[in-house]
Amino acid sequence: MSKTTTNRQWRIAGRPVKRAVAPEDFSWAEVPLEDSGLAPGEVRVRVSHISLNPGLKGQLESIAGYVTGLQTGDVVPSQGLGEVVASAAEERPVGSLVIGNFGWQEYATAPAAETDLASNLKQPTALLGVLGATGLTAYFGLTDIGRPSPGETVVVSGAAGATGSVAGQIARIAGCRVIGIAGGADKCRWITEELGFDAAIDYKSESVRKRLAELAPAGVDVFFDNVGGQILDEVLSRIAPKARVVICGGISQYQREGRNQGPSNYMNLVFRRARMEGFYCGDYADRFDQARGRLAGWLEDGRLKHREYVENGLENAPAAFIGMLAGANVGKTLLKI
Amino acid sequence: MSKTTTNRQWRIAGRPVKRAVAPEDFSWAEVPLEDSGLAPGEVRVRVSHISLNPGLKGQLESIAGYVTGLQTGDVVPSQGLGEVVASAAEERPVGSLVIGNFGWQEYATAPAAETDLASNLKQPTALLGVLGATGLTAYFGLTDIGRPSPGETVVVSGAAGATGSVAGQIARIAGCRVIGIAGGADKCRWITEELGFDAAIDYKSESVRKRLAELAPAGVDVFFDNVGGQILDEVLSRIAPKARVVICGGISQYQREGRNQGPSNYMNLVFRRARMEGFYCGDYADRFDQARGRLAGWLEDGRLKHREYVENGLENAPAAFIGMLAGANVGKTLLKI
Secondary structure, eight states, rough: OOOOEEEEEEEOOOOOOOSSSOOGEEEEEEEEGGGGGTEEEEEEEEEEEOOTTTTTTHHTTTTTTTSOOOOOOSSSOOOOOOOOOOOTTTTTOOEEEEEEOSBBBEEEEGGGGHHHHEETOSSSSGGGGGTTTTHHHHHHHIIIOOOOTTEEEEEESSSBBHHHHHHHHHHHHHOEEEEEEEHHHHHIIIIIITOOEEEEEEESSHHHHHHHHHTTOOOOEEESSOHHHHHHHHHHHTTEEEEEEEEEEOOHHHOOOOOOOOOOOGGGGHHHHHHEEEGGGGGGGGHHHHHHHHHHHHHTTTTTOOEEEEEEEEHHHHHHHHHHHHTOOBBBEEOOO | OOSOOEEEEEEEEEOOTTTTGGGGEEEEEEEOOOOOGOTEEEEEEEEEEEETTHHHHHHHHTTTTTSSOOEEEEEESEEEEEEEEEETTTTOOOTTTHHHHHHHHHBBEGGGGOEEEEEOSSSSSGGGGGHHHHHHHHHIIIIIIOOTTTOOOEEESTBBBBHHHHHHHHHHHTTTEEEESSSSSHHIIIIIIIIIEEEETTTTTTTTHHHHHOTTTEEEEHHHHHHHHHHHHHHHEHHHHHHEEEEEOOHHTTOOSSSSOOOGGGGHHHHHOOOOEEOOGGGEEEHHHHHHHHHHHHHHSSSOOOOOOEEEEEEGGGHHHHHTTTTOOOEEEEEEO
C-alpha cells in the first residue's frame, strides 16, 4: 500500500421500489486509492468478508426514517470484516481485524471509532452474524418487542435464516415452546434436530394454518416474522389473546412486483387484543455489549448454534444477494472477497 | 305486567362471514313473557333505546376470543336503556332507569347486578354513548394504546362517528394536534367547527395521503383507526417514528365481500419502529368509573361535545344498523323503540 492501489466496489445504480432487486441495480466501479489519504483517527481496511442481509432491500428503497439517505452512486452499504492495512489511529494498528460498515468493496476507509475489534475472537466472522447485527436483531426483537414468558408458544418464520434461527433459539432458552416455519425438509430438519426447535412447519408442503391448529391449539403468543405475505396472514389467524407479532422483515414481499400483500387478518389484532410492532436494532445500541455477552455465553455453552453460508468473490455480490432473497440458503450468508 | 305480555325481538339468523350484513341475518320473533318469571336479584326492563354499534358485525361473525359464543337464534346483542317494570332486586325498584346488555328486544330480563343505574342523569342516553361503551372505548383506546403526548399529531378516522368524535376530542384535551378524516363536507365542518379538531380531511373529495403530507409534514404520531382499508394504508404511509396505530374498528371492510383488504404499507411499522395494536374495552372494567368521571367532567365543562342520531322503531333495527355501516350518520346512533 505504498503506491496507488485499485479499489473495486459495487455501487447503487437503481432504486427497486415496488419491484424485485435486479443485477442492474448495482454497478461495478474501479477507483484508484491513495495510501496517503487517511485523516487522523481513520483506518484503511482490506475487507475479507461482507455480510449479506435481506434488509438491504429496504435500504435500497431508501424509505425515509429507516436509514439515513442513501443516494445512487454510493457504495452498496453492508457490514464487513477485514484487516487494517493502514492506520492513523493508535487503537487499531496495522494487522488488526475489525468489523464495520465497510460496504461492498475491497478497501474501506473508516473512522477507527466506528469499527469493532475482532482480533480476539475464535471465529471473527461471528461478529457479522450471530454476535453482530443479525444476532442482536434477533435478541432485541424477540426479547424487547416479543417479550416471551416461559411456557408461551413462539412461532418464527424464516426460521432457518440468519435472524430467525437465532430468534427461535433465544425463545427456547427463555423457556418457550418454539415452532419454526421454513421452506423445505432440510431446513425443517436443521431447526428441529440441530437447533432444538420443538416443531417445524414446511410451508412448501404443508398448510401453515392447519399445522398451527394442531401444534398450537391455544394460539400463538409471540410471532417473530421475517417473511410477511401469506404466512403472516395465516399466523395472524391463529394468534392468542394478547399476542405480540414482531415484524422483523418481509422477505416474501421483497422480490414482488407492485404493492406488498397486506395482512388481511390484521383485524384479529382487535379480536385478540394483540399487538404488531416493528423495531430497529440500532435503537438498542446502549445494550449491545450486554446482549453480545449473553449471546457469546450461549454459544460457549452450546445452547446457541449457528451456521454460515459463504459465497465467494466480490464480483458475485449482486447474484448472491438476489439468491438469498429467493431463500437459497440456510443460516447467515456471507460473501468472501 | 300482571298478565302475559308479548315480547318482540330480533334474533340472529345468519353469520355474515366474508360478506356484507344483510336484512336476512336477522329474524323477527314474538314470544310470550310471563310476569312471574323473575329469579331473585333479577329485573325486567322495558327497553326504550338500543345502542347501534359497528362492532356488532364482528360479533355476528363470532370470531373466537372477542366475545363469548353467540349462536344463531340468540337475541341480537346490544346495550340498551330502559325502565324497570318488574323487580326481584331491592336496589333496582320498579321505575328505575337502567342500562345493560338488553339486546334488540322490547323487554329484557337481566340480573340487577349487570345493570347500571341511569336515573340520576340529565341525559340518560349518554350512558349508551359518550359515557358508555362508546366513550370508554375512545378513552382507553386513545389513552392506553395510543398514549399521546402533548404536542403530538393525532389522526382519527371515522372522525364524525360515535367513537372517533370522542377520541379526537380527548386527544385535543390531551394537548395534541388533531386531524380528523371523515366522509363529506358536513361531517368535516362538524368536527372542526363544533368539536375543535385542528383540521379535517374529506376522504370522499381529497387525497388522504397528500393532505396528510401538508397537514402533518413530520408524520403522524398516533392514528386512531375506525375504518381500515385504503385509509389505514394511506395513514401508514405517513406515520412518524415510534408511531402508535390504534386499531379500534375497520368499518370500511365490514360490508365488503371476501377477505379484508390488508394494509400493504404495514412494513412501515419496521421502517418507523412503530406499533399497531388492538384492544377490548372490557379489559379496563376496573377503571370504568374513573374514566366515566373524567368524561362526565369534560361534558360538564363543555370541552367534550357529542351528538346523538336517533332512529325510530324496533322493526327498523336491521335497516338502521346496515345504514350505519354505510356511514349514513353523524355521532352516536341510537334506536328508539
